[in-house]
Amino acid sequence: MGRLDxxxxxxxxxxxxxxxxxxxxxxxxxxxxxxxxxAMIDSGCDLVEIGVPYSDPVMDGPTIQAAADSALRNxxxxxxxxxxxxxxxxxxxxxxVMTYWNPVHRYxxxxxxxxxxxxxxxxxxxxxxxxxxxxxxxxxxxEHKLDRIFLVAPxxxxxxxxxxxxxxxGFVYATAVMGVTGARDQVGSAAAGLVARTRxxxxxxxxVGLGVRSGEQAxxxxxxxxxxxxxxxxxxxxxxxxxxxxxxxxxxxAGVRGAVRSA
Amino acid sequence: xTSAPDQQDHHAPGEHDPDEHGHFGPYGGRFMPExxxxxxxxxxAAYDKARTDPEFTGExxxxxxxxxxxxxxxxxxxxxxxxxxxxxxxxxxxxxxHTGSHKINNVxxxxxxxxxxxxxxxxxxxxxxxxxVATATACALLDLDCVVYMGEVDTERQALNVARMKxxxxxVIPVKTGSRTLKDAINEALRDWVSNVDTTHYLLGTAAxxxxxxxxxxxxxxxxGAEARAQILDLAGRLPDVVAACVxxxxxxxxxxxxxxxxxxxxxxxxxxxxxxxxxxxxGATLSEGLPGMLHGAFSYLLQDEDGQTIEAYSISAGxxxxxxxxxxxxxxxxxxxxxxxxxxxxxMESFQLLARTEGIIPAIESAHALAGARKLGEELGPDxxxxxxxxxxxxxxxxxxxKYFGFTGDS
Numbered sequence: 001m002g003r004l005d006x007x008x009x010x011x012x013x014x015x016x017x018x019x020x021x022x023x024x025x026x027x028x029x030x031x032x033x034x035x036x037x038x039a040m041i042d043s044g045c046d047l048v049e050i051g052v053p054y055s056d057p058v059m060d061g062p063t064i065q066a067a068a069d070s071a072l073r074n075x076x077x078x079x080x081x082x083x084x085x086x087x088x089x090x091x092x093x094x095x096x097v098m099t100y101w102n103p104v105h106r107y108x109x110x111x112x113x114x115x116x117x118x119x120x121x122x123x124x125x126x127x128x129x130x131x132x133x134x135x136x137x138x139x140x141x142x143e144h145k146l147d148r149i150f151l152v153a154p155x156x157x158x159x160x161x162x163x164x165x166x167x168x169x170g171f172v173y174a175t176a177v178m179g180v181t182g183a184r185d186q187v188g189s190a191a192a193g194l195v196a197r198t199r200x201x202x203x204x205x206x207x208v209g210l211g212v213r214s215g216e217q218a219x220x221x222x223x224x225x226x227x228x229x230x231x232x233x234x235x236x237x238x239x240x241x242x243x244x245x246x247x248x249x250x251x252x253x254a255g256v257r258g259a260v261r262s263a
Numbered sequence: 264x265t266s267a268p269d270q271q272d273h274h275a276p277g278e279h280d281p282d283e284h285g286h287f288g289p290y291g292g293r294f295m296p297e298x299x300x301x302x303x304x305x306x307x308a309a310y311d312k313a314r315t316d317p318e319f320t321g322e323x324x325x326x327x328x329x330x331x332x333x334x335x336x337x338x339x340x341x342x343x344x345x346x347x348x349x350x351x352x353x354x355x356x357x358x359x360x361h362t363g364s365h366k367i368n369n370v371x372x373x374x375x376x377x378x379x380x381x382x383x384x385x386x387x388x389x390x391x392x393x394x395x396v397a398t399a400t401a402c403a404l405l406d407l408d409c410v411v412y413m414g415e416v417d418t419e420r421q422a423l424n425v426a427r428m429k430x431x432x433x434x435v436i437p438v439k440t441g442s443r444t445l446k447d448a449i450n451e452a453l454r455d456w457v458s459n460v461d462t463t464h465y466l467l468g469t470a471a472x473x474x475x476x477x478x479x480x481x482x483x484x485x486x487x488g489a490e491a492r493a494q495i496l497d498l499a500g501r502l503p504d505v506v507a508a509c510v511x512x513x514x515x516x517x518x519x520x521x522x523x524x525x526x527x528x529x530x531x532x533x534x535x536x537x538x539x540x541x542x543x544x545x546x547g548a549t550l551s552e553g554l555p556g557m558l559h560g561a562f563s564y565l566l567q568d569e570d571g572q573t574i575e576a577y578s579i580s581a582g583x584x585x586x587x588x589x590x591x592x593x594x595x596x597x598x599x600x601x602x603x604x605x606x607x608x609x610x611x612m613e614s615f616q617l618l619a620r621t622e623g624i625i626p627a628i629e630s631a632h633a634l635a636g637a638r639k640l641g642e643e644l645g646p647d648x649x650x651x652x653x654x655x656x657x658x659x660x661x662x663x664x665x666x667k668y669f670g671f672t673g674d675s
Binding site: 054055056057058059061062065069072077078100101102103104105106107127128129130132133150151152153154155156157160164175178179180 | 296450
């Protein structure tokens with residue numbers, strides 16, 4: 001039983017995809033990120049992905065790199081992550097953490113899982129950890145009842161998709177394009193195909209991320225995916241203040257609701 | 264006179280290979296985005312097939328001989344040795360290879376492999392520019408498109424090598440993110456790779472990164488140790504007491520170490536950049552001062568803070584200021600088969616000048632770290648000691664840094 005199962009039962013019952021919004025913890029400040037994440041939930045995000053600012057974010061494009069740099073320069077510490085998660089969870093929001101693996105390893109995988117669960121987090125998305133290397137995390141996530149959200153990519157073979165979905169819980173993160181994070185004018189045509197290929201191996205919900213920035217794109221992705229994940233577009237809006245973040249969440253939330261379901 | 268040992272031996276699978284997932288003990292592996300796993304699998308399959316294919320190993324051997332100029336010489340350095348406690352010192356002259364360093368070995372191997380995989384575009388990172396120049400060279404030779412990522416700080420420190428790469432037809436992209444040095448150049452190359460993986464091979468320049476890079480790069484450099492072992496037996500009549508090599512990412516060191524790894528009486532010593540001194544906090548002594556962690560695809564020693572954020576490395580040498588290190592070195596450290604020490608900027612620069620003035624050889628500042636280590640080892644071993652130093656590269660590229668350091672600039 002995944003921690004995110006109730007969310008997807010609800011969205012499936014409503015005949016729509018879920019909306020997941022990403023923001024790094026500590027951006028622009030620790031308290032400020034808590035307020036922005038709360039606003040994202042108020043304005044229509046079903047789930048927030050709280051990023052861990054990291055010195056070497058190889059999967060991120062310029063927008064998220066700059067936000068992570070800014071958070072680190074402002075003194076973000078890993079313990080602040082749990083403060084932000086707790087602020088979201090205590091207000092009734094659903095939160096997972098998205099993090100490169102070394103900060104978790106350095107903190108201690110079991111200790112990190114324990115503290116994340118205690119703060120009310122529901123799981124973790126791990127962009128540079130594949131199930132093959134995830135022995136410690138498989139054990140810690142069982143122990144502390146957290147969802148393990150691994151990624152599949154357009155380049156993933158059927159064998160790798162199978163291995164990845166079997167290790168996952170909550171949902172599977174499908175990267176829409178071969179590339180790094182960042183808003184794009186078009187969501188890759190590979191996304192729908194990847195979701196279809198992934199569905200051959202699992203009944204888990206599938207979220208699609210990388211490149212979505214508008215309600216129209218959200219509607220398009222919602223027509224074939226179970227969750228629409230938006231990162232860089234929220235980070236760009238966060239630099240402009242809380243109201244632009246609210247407006248984007250509302251636009252995207254309308255998008256996931258207006259979509260015509262193909263399934 | 265010895266001839267180059269059979270190249271095929273260096274590629275055949277053996278007992279010093281990691282497990283099938285690329286683990287040397289606990290180190291190595293693949294801490295990489297799923298999007299790149301397919302490319303690593305493709306590379307592993309291509310390399311596994313090539314390493315036992317006489318057509319590939321034969322072509323590689325031919326290029327090393329007819330293009331890179333191998334075997335490189337082994338040169339005794341008696342006047343330098345007078346400053347090494349009287350020990351005997353031999354230099355493995357990787358500086359005499361085409362393009363001026365050991366880097367050409369790995370680059371030719373991977374460029375051949377790129378052709379076999381049917382890819383047309385090569386990307387690479389470079390710190391000092393040695394690997395970038397070598398990559399641009401191999402791409403010119405083998406008709407591959409070449410893009411080199413180089414930290415903006417390094418493009419300024421190594422302007423001559425930027426011009427070389429451009430002359431050879433490569434595009435050089437200055438990296439302006441993070442510390443704007445080698446680690447950030449690797450980050451940017453990885454971002455390029457994940458976006459262009461169908462057409463592009465990432466020609467990584469050191470024995471680090473996700474599996475199979477550490478093993479493959481090592482094997483392309485094993486020729487250094489194999490030649491050196493035969494040469495020193497020929498010239499000195501015995502195996503050395505110590506093999507000394509500088510370690511940034513660790514590719515020249517792993518290449519020469521493997522020639523002697525099964526000779527238990529030969530000590531293997533890696534010299535890391537101590538920068539302004541370990542206590543200053545400004546250094547790149549990853550194995551001496553770091554803790555195991557993940558960077559650029561492998562689990563290995565790493566300079567990191569208590570939150571797991573990478574700490575920027577510092578060295579006067581642009582080729583050594585890397586906060587990570589190849590995973591096999593971490594394993595050799597933990598098992599005790601190799602030892603790692605640090606050498607400060609000042610010690611390295613003293614040996615840089617000393618070799619120039621005693622032997623008429625200007626080493627790369629990277630290699631000067633190994634020379635400085637050899638001086639201390641010589642004091643410890645005394646007059647009976649026999650030391651083999653890997654002179655991994657020549658110092659032409661470092662003349663601007665050296666001129667500033669020694670005050671040779673201006674009209675004086």
